[in-house]
Amino acid sequence: MASIAEIESVEEILNGHLPEAEREAVRKILYGKETKPLTIPQAAISLAEKEDFEIKGYAFAAAQEQLRSPRIVRVGLIQNKIVVPTDRPIKEQRDALHQRISTIVKAAADAHVNIICFQEAWTMPFAFCTREKKPWCEFAEAAEDGPTTELVKDLSKQFNMVIISPILERDSLHGDTIWNTAVVVSRGRYLGKHRKNHIPRVGDFNESSYYFEGNTGHPVFQTEFGKIAINICYGRHHPLNWFMFGANGAEIVFNPSATVGELSEPLWGIEARNAAIANSYFTCAINRVGTERFPNEFTSGNGQPAHKDFGHFYGSSYVAAPDGSRTPGLSRTRDGLLIVEMDLNLCRQVRDVWGFKMTQRLDMYATSIAAAAEPNYEPNIIS
Numbered sequence: 001m002a003s004i005a006e007i008e009s010v011e012e013i014l015n016g017h018l019p020e021a022e023r024e025a026v027r028k029i030l031y032g033k034e035t036k037p038l039t040i041p042q043a044a045i046s047l048a049e050k051e052d053f054e055i056k057g058y059a060f061a062a063a064q065e066q067l068r069s070p071r072i073v074r075v076g077l078i079q080n081k082i083v084v085p086t087d088r089p090i091k092e093q094r095d096a097l098h099q100r101i102s103t104i105v106k107a108a109a110d111a112h113v114n115i116i117c118f119q120e121a122w123t124m125p126f127a128f129c130t131r132e133k134k135p136w137c138e139f140a141e142a143a144e145d146g147p148t149t150e151l152v153k154d155l156s157k158q159f160n161m162v163i164i165s166p167i168l169e170r171d172s173l174h175g176d177t178i179w180n181t182a183v184v185v186s187r188g189r190y191l192g193k194h195r196k197n198h199i200p201r202v203g204d205f206n207e208s209s210y211y212f213e214g215n216t217g218h219p220v221f222q223t224e225f226g227k228i229a230i231n232i233c234y235g236r237h238h239p240l241n242w243f244m245f246g247a248n249g250a251e252i253v254f255n256p257s258a259t260v261g262e263l264s265e266p267l268w269g270i271e272a273r274n275a276a277i278a279n280s281y282f283t284c285a286i287n288r289v290g291t292e293r294f295p296n297e298f299t300s301g302n303g304q305p306a307h308k309d310f311g312h313f314y315g316s317s318y319v320a321a322p323d324g325s326r327t328p329g330l331s332r333t334r335d336g337l338l339i340v341e342m343d344l345n346l347c348r349q350v351r352d353v354w355g356f357k358m359t360q361r362l363d364m365y366a367t368s369i370a371a372a373a374e375p376n377y378e379p380n381i382i383s
């Protein structure tokens with residue numbers, strides 16, 4: 001039997017072992033309405049083969065309306081391993097990732113992707129497990145015009161793509177503070193940024209040693225391809241975080257992440273998908289792959305011996321639609337590009353059917369939440 005880290009994907013196992021007669025019914029129960037495979041241009045397929053990354057494409061269907069034209073958008077999600085070992089010079093590590101992701105973006109451009117999102121802190125290993133400041137803080141760079149944003153501006157301009165680039169940000173203007181930030185670039189220009197709202201204090205995710213909770217609220221970016229927002233990684237466990245992006249009008253919310261199997265894999269397929277259902281928008285969940293080893297040992301505060309790796313980042317990036325259907329996930333082990341076509345009209349179509357916005361009782365919850373946030377709140381328990 002394969003070890004859990006070696007399992008390529010749950011879908012592969014189901015497809016390989018379910019009798020054909022039942023396969024489609026089981027798929028429908030688990031994943032909802034069928035997502036049709038997309039025809040991916042040969043140039044993109046050849047590049048993926050040559051450069052050894054998975055490429056998969058699916059399309060969500062929406063109803064044809066009488067008064068509105070379809071609003072078809074193609075999104076791309078990239079998941080990847082780090083390229084060179086973590087003891088190599090910072091610039092070499094970052095340059096290697098810049099090169100790798102630029103190649104995958106080229107395949108996305110060949111497949112006519114309009115909006116692409118990279119994984120959380122994509123320019124670096126997820127070194128926060130070490131609690132060491134040196135040399136990892138050196139990966140932090142300016143959101144507006146750091147070397148990574150300059151590269152992303154070039155790619156965005158060259159391929160007319162909106163690019164979401166989650167980086168470690170250094171804000172030199174405000175005390176050299178560090179943030180976990182997603183930068184949004186459109187038409188080759190910096191459009192804005194969002195800083196991660198919820199900072200984990202769980203397992204080896206010692207991110208609070210490096211940066212604070214974000215101070216940018218819940219911005220939604222109006223792009224030529226629709227209204228988009230970013231809920232960075234651990235924010236996916238917070239329903240109100242998802243909710244506020246929806247309250248500000250998001251049609252697609254990206255969830256660039258870095259998370260490991262032991263901790264979160266059973267939650268992974270549920271949370272972004274549930275957010276898509278609850279908020280009647282599309283969600284795009286992205287996780288890195290591979291096992292990252294660090295030069296120095298660190299402990300996990302769990303009584304176990306010190307160790308040098310973070311465990312297995314399980315990939316499995318996927319997209320969920322407001323009607324609750326979802327695409328299959330990318331591989332649990334390989335670099336990959338997931339291309340998904342969607343009609344943004346589906347958001348309103350689902351709202352009309354389910355009425356979740358109409359029935360949400362915001363005024364009642366506003367009062368209740370304001371009361372519950374008071375330090376002397378008395379929980380309403382009747383015994």
Ligand SMILES: NC(=O)NCCC(=O)O
Nearest residue numbers: 200205233234258259264
């Ligand atoms: N990067 C990050 O916030 N990870 C926390 C663990 C998780 O949310 O699964």
